[in-house]
Each structure stands twice: as structure tokens, then as C-alpha cells.
Amino acid sequence: MNANTHFAFLDEGSKKEIRRTILKAVAIPGYQTPFASREMPIARGWGTGGLQITLSIIGKADVLKVIDQGADESVNAVSIKKLVHETTGIELTESTQESTVIQSRHRIPEVPLTKDQVLVLQVPMPEPLRRVEAKEYITKRLHAEEEYSGAWLMLFEQIMKYGKTATDADHPVLVNGRYVMAPSPIPRFDNPKMHQSEALILLGAGREKKIYAVPPYTDVESLAFDDYPFKVESFAGQHCSLCGATDVFMDELIDSATGETIYQCNDTSYCLERLNEMKKVEVESTHA
Template structure:
């Protein structure tokens, strides 16, 4: 931990104010709680909302994992880890099951999360009604009146134009049968992971100054029409060229040697873990 700095960067008053906003967000699932977003040593739009949540809830005994679109080693993930470590000294990990706090940009890990974990999602645009209504005052009124006709119309127009809903990411969800919520730009593949999640899900938008949450074991339903049901990205018949995993979110790549299309686990730590397990099995088999 750097000398002459507060633990976790913020002064205790700032952390207390953010934690109060978090508690209100947990008490009202899916509701966007305004908070006084602080100036950070990283630019807004690079995860300041999620980082402020992490710095406000982290303790000396916590173990932190940070990922950016599935990768532990991206510039965004490495920079955030460095800031948190230098102001707290907490243990860092790349293994999902060892982390008590996971901060993520645009992905929920493949490994199922537990009651002992908190996942913090970075959010660029927290308002699901923004594509259909520019006024903040009006969107607040629409949420209060449970008026989500604009979102349904947006999805209907996509079906009319493309034959299906065209939300590649950030597909809106209905939380606790009350609020329509933006799940952050996670792929559709990750939306079902929010439903009845054992882990607490916290979402922070620093630029928009909003915090919201999905408490454990909360009903989360992706918006869809009965005759056009919600469907996630499919990777049927494909597997990771490194570890052989299926039923996970895969990245489509081009093999630089052959020029052929190959697939690889988007969650890098999951892929490494599967490779290690495969090597252990091979070693045990060779000795058998």
C-alpha cells in the first residue's frame, strides 16, 4: 500500500456514502440509485463506476479478480488491479473460485459464482430507456409508472427489421418482476447467469452517476415475446481449440498459420484451468 494514502484510495466519508447507495440498490433490485461519482485517476468510461464500488466495499481480507471481456491481462484489467493493489495491498488472483470480489467489464465468468462472492460490473449506460427517451426526468417517471412500452416497441421494431431481436449485448432484463434494467454490455449468453445468482451483483456507472444491484436469488428475466423467445448466442458444434471446452462463450479467431476459423474460450482463466485439468488427467493416465 502506498504511504500517505487512504486505504482503498477514498476517505472514509466517501466510501460510506457509496456504501449507502449500494445498500439502497440492494434493497430495491434493479432500481438506479444516484450517487456522487468521484474523480478518479482513470478516465470516465474506463470503469470508474465499478472501481468506485470495489474500492468502497473491499477489505484487507478480500481477494480480488479483475477481467475485461473475459481477459485478466488486458490493459483495463491490469490498470484497475494495479490501482486497487497499490492502495490496499489485498491479494490478487486470476482464479474465479478463489476471488471474493470480481470486477468485470462485459462478462460474467464461466465458473458459477457462490454466496461468498460479489461481482461488480462496469456500466457505460445504465438507463435501458435511453434509446427511446432522451429526458432523464421522463425516464424516471416511466420507471415509476412501470411504463416500459418504449423498450418493447424497440424490440418489436428489431424483429420487424431483422426477423429477431438484434441486441447483441446489454439485452434488457426484468428484475424482481418490477424494474427493467440494463445488465451492462454482457453478451446475451451471460443474461441467464443473473437469474437466481448466488452471488451479489453490483453495477456501477461512474459517468452517469448511478449504482444498481441484483441481490442473490433474485428473479431476472430477459425481455422477450412469447412467439419470439429470448435466445443466447449458440456455439453448437464448436469447441475451444486449446482446451476443447463446449457450452461456453467462444471467440471466433483466424489461425495465422492456416487462415482457417478457430474458436477459443473468451474466459481466459477458465481456459487455463481446463488445460491444467486436462494435463493432470493425462499424467495420471500415463502412470496408470
């Protein structure tokens, strides 16, 4: 930790203001709470909202994991980990189970989270009604009046055009039976993980200056019509070419050697942990 910087980079006044905003967001699940987004040493749009939340809640005893689209080793994830570590000295990990704070872009880990963990999601566009209404003061009024016909119309138009809802990511959800919320650009596969999650989920949009939350054990329902129910991405009949997993979100790749289509776990640390466990079992069986 650099002696010339504040613990966790932000000054104490800024962290207190952000924590107060987080408390309000937790008290009103799914509600977009405005906050005074600070200038950060990374560009807006690269996770400044999530980073400010992480820096405001992190403590010396915490263990941090950072994911970027399922990977722990991407440029964005490595840069964020470096900044937090250099200004706090806290322990870093790639293991979901060992972490207490997880900051993520575009994914929720495959391993179920626990009540002792906090998931921080980076959000580029927090307003689920922005595609149908450009004016902020109008979307605020629509939320206040619980008027979400625009979100339903958007899904209806997709069904008319494509025969199904076409939201590959950021499919809107209804939180605690009240607010329609953008879950961040996670794939549809991850939406059900928010429902009744044991972990606290915090979502931050630095550029849009909004923080919102899904408290533990909160109902989260993906918007869908009765005759066109919500469906996650299907990988039926496929398995990870590395660890053999079948019940996870996978990336579709082309094998450079054969030219054939193969699948691999999108969550790289989950895949690595499965591989290590498989090797451990193999070694034990060899020595048995």
C-alpha cells in the same frame, strides 16, 4: 500499500456514502440509485463506477479478480488491479473460485458464482430506456409508472427489421418482476447467469452517477415476446481449439497458419484452468 494514501484510495466519508447507496440499491433490485461519483485516477468510461464500488466494499481479507471482456491480462484489467493492490495490499488472483470480489467489464465468468462472492459490473449506460427517450426526468417517470412500452417497441422494431431481436449485448432484463434494467454490455449468453444468482451483483456507472444491484436469489428475466423467445448466442457444433470446451461463450478467430475459422474460450482463466487440469490428468495417467 502507499502510506500517503487512504486504504482503498477513497477517503472514509466517500466510501460510507457509496456503501449507503449500495444498500439502497440492494433493497430495491434493479432500481438506478444516484450517487456522488468521485474523480478517479482513470478516465470516466473506463470503469470508474465499478472501481468506486470495489474500493468501497473491499477489505484486507478479500481476494480480487478483474476481467475485461473475458481476459485477465488486458490493459484495463491490469491497470485496475494495480491501483487496488497498491492502495490496499490485498491478494490478487486470476481464479474465479479463489476470488471474493470480481470486477468485470462485459462478461460474467463461466464458473458459477457462490454466495461468498460479489460480482461488480462496469456500466457505460445504465438507462435501458435511453435509446427511446433522451430526457432523464422522463425516464425516471417512466420507471416510476412502470411504463416500459418503449423498451418493447425497440425490440419489436428489431424483429420487423431483422426478423429477430438484434441486441448482441446489454439486452434489457426485468428484475424481481418490477424494474427493467440494463445488465451492462454483457453478451446475451450471460443474461441467464443473473437469474437466481447466489452471488450479489453490483453495477456501477461512474459517468452517469448511478449504482444498481441484483441481490442473491433474485428473479431476472430477459425481455422477449412469446412468439419470439429470448435466445442466447449458439455455439452448437463448435469447441474451444485449446481446451475443448463446448458449453461456454467463445471468440471466433482466424488461424494464422491455416486461414481457417477456429473458436476459443472468451474467459481466458477458465480455459487455462481446464488446460492445467487436462495436463494434470495426462501426467497422472502416464505415471499410473
